[in-house]
Amino acid sequence: MSTRMVTFTLDGRLYGVDVDAVQEVLRGQTRTRIPLAPGTLAGLINLRGQVLSAIDLRVQLELPSREEEAEPMLVVIRVAGEPVALLVDTIGSVVDVDTDQFEPPPDTLSGNSRELLLGAYKLDNQLLLALDVDRAVAA
Amino acid sequence: MDEIDEIVQEFLVESHENLDQLDRDLVALEREPDSRELLGSIFRTIHTIKGTSGFLAFSNLESVTHVGENLLARLRDGKMSMTPTTTDLLLAMVDRVRDLLTTIEASGAEGDVDVSDVVEKISALLDGKEVPAAEPTPVAELLPEVAETAETAQVAEVTPEPVVEAAPEPIAELVPASVVEAAAKSVAPPVAKPAAKAAPAAEEEHGARRNVADSSIRVDVDLLDTLMRLVGELVLTRNQIVRQAGEQEGLELVRSAQRLNLIATELQEGVMKTRMQPIDHLWSKLPRVVRDLGAACGKQVSLSMVGRETELDRSLLESVKDPLTHLVRNAVDHGLESPEDRVALGKPAEGVLTLRAYHEGGQVVVEVCDDGAGIDSDKIAQKALDKGLRTSAQLAQMAPADILQLIFLPGFSTAAAVTNVSGRGVGMDVVKTNIESIGGTIEVESVVGRGTTCRLRIPLTLAIVPALTVECAGDRYAIPQVSLLELVALDADRAATAVEDVNGASVYRLRGALLPLVRLTDVLGVESDRSDGHVLIAVLQAEGKRFGLVIDRVLSTEEIVVKPLGSRLKSLGTYSGATILGDGRVALILDVQALARRALTAEALERGTTPDTVETHKAASEHLRMLVAGIGGGRKVAIPLSSVTRLENIPTSSVEVVGSREVVQYRGAILPLLRLDRHLGSMSEREGDDLVVVVYSAANRSVAIVVDEIVDIVDEESEVRSDIDDHGLLGSTLIRDRIVELLDVRAAILAADPKFYTAPEFEVTLDADYQEAM
Secondary structure, eight states, X not given: OEEEEEEEEETTEEEEEEGGGEEEEEESOOOBXXXXXXXXXXXXXXXXXXEEEEEEXXXXXXXXOOOTTOOOEXXXXXXXXXXEEEEESEEEXXXXXXXXXXXXXXXXXXXXXXXXXXXXXXXXXXXXXXXXXXXHHXX | OTTSOHHHHHHHHHHHHHHHHHHHHHHHHHHSTTOHHHHHHHHHHHHHHHHHHHHTTOHHHHXXXXXXXXXXXXXXXXXXXXXXXXXXXXXXXXXXXXXXXXXXXXXXXXXXXXXXXXXXHHHHHHTTOOOOTTOSOGGGOOOOOHHHHHHHHHHHHTOOSOOOXXXXXXXXXXXXXXXXXXXHHTOOOOOSSOGGGOOHHHHHHTTTSOOHHHHOOOOOHHHHHHHHHHHHHHHHHHHHHHHHHHHSOOHHHHHXXXXXXXXXXXXXXHHHHHHEEETHHHHTTHHHHHHHHHHHHTOOEEEEEEOTTOXXXXXXXXXXXXXXXXXXXXIIIIISOOHHHHHHXXXXXXXXXXXXXXXXXXXXXXXXXXXXXXXXXXXXXXXXXXTTSSOHHHXXXXXXXXXXXXXXXXXXXXXXXXXXXXXXXXXHXXXXXXXXXXXXXXXXXXXXXXXXXXXXXXXXXXXXXEEEEEEETTEEEEEEGGGEEEEEEEOHHHHHHHEEEETTEEEEEETTEEEEEEEHHHHHTXXXXXXXXXXXXXXXXXXXXXXXXXXXXXXXXXXXXXXOOOHHHHTTSSEEEEEEOTTSOEEEEEOHHHHHHHHSOHHHXXXXXXXXXXTTHHXXXXXXXXXXXXXXXXXXXXXXGGGEEEEEEEEGGGOEEETTEEEEEETTEEEEEEEHHHHTTOXXXXXXXXXXXXXXXXXXXXXXXXXXXXXXXXXXXXXXXXXXXXXXEEEEEEETTEEEEEEOHHHHHHHHOTTTTTSGGGHHHHHHHHHHHX
16 A cells, blocks of 8 residues: 655655645745734735635644745645645655555654654655644644 | 516426426326336425415415325325326326416416316316216316306315315315316316417417526526635736726726726626525515414514515525524524513513614624513523533623523523423524534623523625725734724824823724724734824724724725635634735734724623613614703703713702812712812802702712703714813714713712722723713
8 A cells, every 4th residue: 555645844854745635835925924823823825816824834843943034835735625735844745655664653752743743654764754634734 | 577576486486497397207107107206206396386385375276286296195105006097187287287387477376277177187086986088188178268267266266165075085175066066067178289378368468578487597506606706806806907007007908997897896796696685585484483483382472574685695594594593483482471471561462573684894693682581691690500511600700791691502491391392402502503603603682571682693705895904013904894984093293192091091082082992903912013103093883882993004995805714713803804905915804893892891892782672772882872961051061871870859958068078968878069060160040949960870989960950861973073172071062953062071070079080999890981981
């Protein structure tokens, strides 16, 4: 059983989501900030007339925040039919991974990210962390 | 076709569709005569037509479908089997139904289409008699002479009395003997023309008209949604083009942009209309529901409906149907008292149930008000405690109005007894869930002994609304125009003096009335980037209260397309939606109602929204009631009635002097006395040995204000005002064409009792009170 995943990086780590969930990848979108909203909500963007919430995965995964000048990219995914944009550092590629390579998160992983990660695929040179899309968006 | 009312139109469209289905089913049935499924389908179709025709008083149609239904029921249940005769009869019946529908469509009435022969034959078949084989094709059988049919049709109509016969089947009862007789006389020679052309006169007469079924089509709501979204996009693009055209010189472009503007606007309205239906579609069914319920519960109810033309998105209309019916049931069953109880309480025996619908703040508000017993918040609290839904500590902290909202909690039902009508396990929590699932809210207000109001607020998702775009801390926001009253711009110099302070709360004197100010930067927790001291105030109205929202800049007014927000953003209670501005950026739409709720103190709002009576609620919240008193010299002074607790006449001799102040003894307390004439520089003209006193109280302190006479109590519409700012006055206003001075209550009270406001326990309440009063 192999799965196809779209990969992206956050703070130097490689993450991935199922390719079926991904609608498109964008960059350079102006975001409208939302005062009073939780920090994970990085704003609203206009995607061809649709208003999408953008979720900052760095905040969501409790990673250090992005440098000021670094411009994030957006991965638009569909969850329950609704598109949501995820803020990531850079886009990787589409990779095929095998179920054999998969392992659940280690017991030492704690905090919010444990909830959000399905586990890791052991690639040859690094680990691909599989994101639980539903949770990443819902939290 | 104007004379045919809408219900009939709908019925015709539906029936025509049904008949087409029926024809297909009947033909299919001939091939597989034992198909229960087909028979069931045919039965349902006929049953629907029968039901509606009875409701609309088309008695011929009802009688022919009734026998047809009985025959079909028999076939469906396997008590009879299909024979060529039965098929023929069924087809004949369907044709007759079609004739009747055509006639109804053309003339609005059943006219002279005869049904008695079909009725008779089917009845005979049901009675087990063989239909004479001499008539092999009843379908082809045609209308008899007009005069004769008219007669028989009449006979059929006026003979509803069943002839009680020993026949075991119920249908026999329903075929009056006289019809059979009359029909026997009118059996006409068969004409070789299909029955469908039975009303040629009518068709020629209205030949130019499309028939109802042809002139309307059913469209998938999803398709309309798509259209709506596209129109939304078009509106955005139009906004962009129009703005760019405005910046450029080219005349041609400007012209085209204007045309585009017009067309887009019309298109938008058109598409909106396809989805909008008046709420009357829902309400039209309610008089019957209320009547039946009233009868079942032994209550007299008169139903009044206000705003039945208020339009609502069709899909929303559907979602509101059940909750609304539930609320109406509740109101009749639990809300209204029995006639005896009402009379005992001095109310008219007949209870009044009022449905009200109107647009407010980009939402449709639907109210269900009864003038019944009301809901006792103490009982609700007790019940919530008993059921373990809230602790007593929680309840102690809740305002009565909030306690009422507990009835929407799951597992809460106040009905002492489960009645046949309501209380069948579908509680208010389901109503709330249903309403919330479409992004709406529900609240309940009640005055014990006066009645209860349930208020649904239903959003107009997909709506395009006019809005004001403003800037705050570099971000842009949209404020729906419905909430906006006016804009006030103050330059730095004026702002420094004009924005005043009531014990820490910013206010601005808008034509003499104090307008509480709310800074958008404070609400949103952001830093203003305006440092030049200018102040821009958007005067907003929400929940019957006015307040000024301080913003950084005003940008423009434009039509915005409301995009719904996810539940997570909605729950912030600050934004009602988002929109895309002309430059493609997203702007949040401020939820003015929620801002008002959040920013204005609970008490101020409570006063604004808790009605004196349920009926006058709107009036009470929109107007301020004023007591008008004369103070001599022809001068009239208005005092907000909310400040006044009592009006008294006291003997002049009871006035005593303490130090330099006059006081009176009143109900065991010492009241400082203020002679308003002297306070405002007038001279009393009153003679006699008593004083007219207006008692003003807050918390435990009171002040007696002496006036010459009480002139009137009026609802003041605070529109016409001038701020002639004399000592002790806030300005003046026109009441019933007379200039009346508005008393500065605070100054007046302080003149009588300098310590009145300083006692710490008063601060909070007085603040709110004061703002409310002003």
